[in-house]
Amino acid sequence: MIMKMYNCSLMIFLLAIGGLLLASCEKKEVMEYEGLDGIYFDVQYGAAHGDESVWARQNYTYVSFGTIEAEEADITMKVGIAGSVKDYDRPFRVEIVADSTTAIPEEEYADFSEEQVIKAGENHTYVTLKVFKTARLTRDTARIQFRIDPGEYFTLPFSEVGNIPGRWNDTKTQFATSGNPALHDVFFNNILQRPAGWGANEYSSYFGTFSPDKYQYLMDVTGYTKAHFEQLSAMTQGGRGTKIRSIAMKDLQARFNKGYYRLQAGDADGWEEWMLEGNGKMMWVPGISWWNENTLPEELVKQYYKPQAKE
Numbered sequence: 001m002i003m004k005m006y007n008c009s010l011m012i013f014l015l016a017i018g019g020l021l022l023a024s025c026e027k028k029e030v031m032e033y034e035g036l037d038g039i040y041f042d043v044q045y046g047a048a049h050g051d052e053s054v055w056a057r058q059n060y061t062y063v064s065f066g067t068i069e070a071e072e073a074d075i076t077m078k079v080g081i082a083g084s085v086k087d088y089d090r091p092f093r094v095e096i097v098a099d100s101t102t103a104i105p106e107e108e109y110a111d112f113s114e115e116q117v118i119k120a121g122e123n124h125t126y127v128t129l130k131v132f133k134t135a136r137l138t139r140d141t142a143r144i145q146f147r148i149d150p151g152e153y154f155t156l157p158f159s160e161v162g163n164i165p166g167r168w169n170d171t172k173t174q175f176a177t178s179g180n181p182a183l184h185d186v187f188f189n190n191i192l193q194r195p196a197g198w199g200a201n202e203y204s205s206y207f208g209t210f211s212p213d214k215y216q217y218l219m220d221v222t223g224y225t226k227a228h229f230e231q232l233s234a235m236t237q238g239g240r241g242t243k244i245r246s247i248a249m250k251d252l253q254a255r256f257n258k259g260y261y262r263l264q265a266g267d268a269d270g271w272e273e274w275m276l277e278g279n280g281k282m283m284w285v286p287g288i289s290w291w292n293e294n295t296l297p298e299e300l301v302k303q304y305y306k307p308q309a310k311e
Contacts, residue, residue: 037083039092039154040161040181041146042124044078046170056168057161059177063188065133066212067195069226072132077184079116079148080124082157090118090153094127097183100145108132108142108188118153129186137190144186156182192216195229197241206241207248208285208293213278222247248285251275256290263301266308271297 046055063073079094093114103109112129119125127146150156161181163169177185192212194202202210207218219225222244228234235241255273262270274297275283282300284293291300 036150036153036155037081037090038157039079039081039118039148039150040156040158041148041184042078042080042161042181043184044167046168050168054167056170057164057181058172059179060172060175060185060187062172062174063131063186064193065137065188065190066192067226067230070133072130073188075129075131075186077127077146077186078124079118079127081118081154083154085121085123086118088120090151092116092118092151092154093149095147095149097145097147100185101143102140103131103142103144103186103188104134108134108137109144131186131188133190137188139191141187141189141191146184146186148182158182195226196232197229197235199232204241205286206235206245211277211279214283214285217275217283218244218248221251245285245287249287252283252285252288253290260304263305266306268301268305268307270305271301274300 043058043061044052044055045058045061046052061075061077063075065071065073079092094116095114096112109129109131112127116125116127129144131142131144148156158181160179175185175187177183192215194210195215198204198207198210198215204210207214215229219229224240224244228240231238231240252275255275259270259273262273264270276297277283277293280296281293282291282295282297284291284295
């Protein structure tokens with residue numbers, strides 16, 4: 001499951017003079033104020049080891065297919081109300097904002113219904129859809145922006161929702177969003193992200209500096225999956241990191257040797273045997289001494305190419 005949404009405790013919003021007053025309780029009752037009840041996106045997620053009941057409200061949802069093996073993912077977005085619980089259903093709509101959406105309908109998302117409802121006795125509901133991994137998402141990030149149409153039973157009283165008492169104040173900022181609680185953005189891509197097993201920063205003593213190209217290469221040459229690379233303890237304590245590096249070293253060196261012998265034989269295209277990063281530099285892991293991760297193949301061609309003398 002990509003996102004865990006909180007649906008246990010009740011957060012009550014009261015629009016008061018001079019600001020927004022928020023309170024919480026365990027009963028399905030909400031304090032009333034004059035005018036129509038308010039409605040807003042109240043999506044929550046955070047650190048898995050923490051108490052999800054105090055996760056902060058988030059302005060967007062992000063799905064990284066680059067960290068999971070799935071071809072599709074289910075998205076769940078919580079919508080809450082400010083005002084009072086009623087004994088009858090209250091419909092509203094959620095629209096996709098076309099001008100702020102880049103995802104391709106049916107191809108990259110589906111199973112979305114604009115018609116939504118706060119059911120009798122409830123103070124929230126969940127809007128759901130399914131998103132799909134596509135080839136273009138290995139380089140692009142898709143976006144879907146949702147907007148609440150409050151209908152006849154609700155209004156949109158909030159221009160923004162800040163820190164809610166009783167919750168953490170750790171709103172994510174990887175993607176820029178408006179912060180308007182009537183809007184919620186979903187971002188998703190298939191760009192490989194640095195796995196937990198790589199270590200605490202971009203550089204790993206096993207694999208060198210992280211790049212999506214190197215990560216994909218290591219999976220291809222070893223047969224290990226994203227799930228394997230996410231297991232930090234197996235990398236550092238189980239010897240997996242050493243094994244992966246050893247396999248990669250042998251493969252990269254073998255590729256280099258083929259190119260080297262071709263260059264020595266006068267074949268100027270021998271460098272095509274070598275594995276390169278997307279930035280054009282030589283693929284490298286610690287332990288290889290003939291080149292480093294900043295070496296360009298043309299530097300090695302200049303060093304090892306031996307054109308044959310014409311007869």
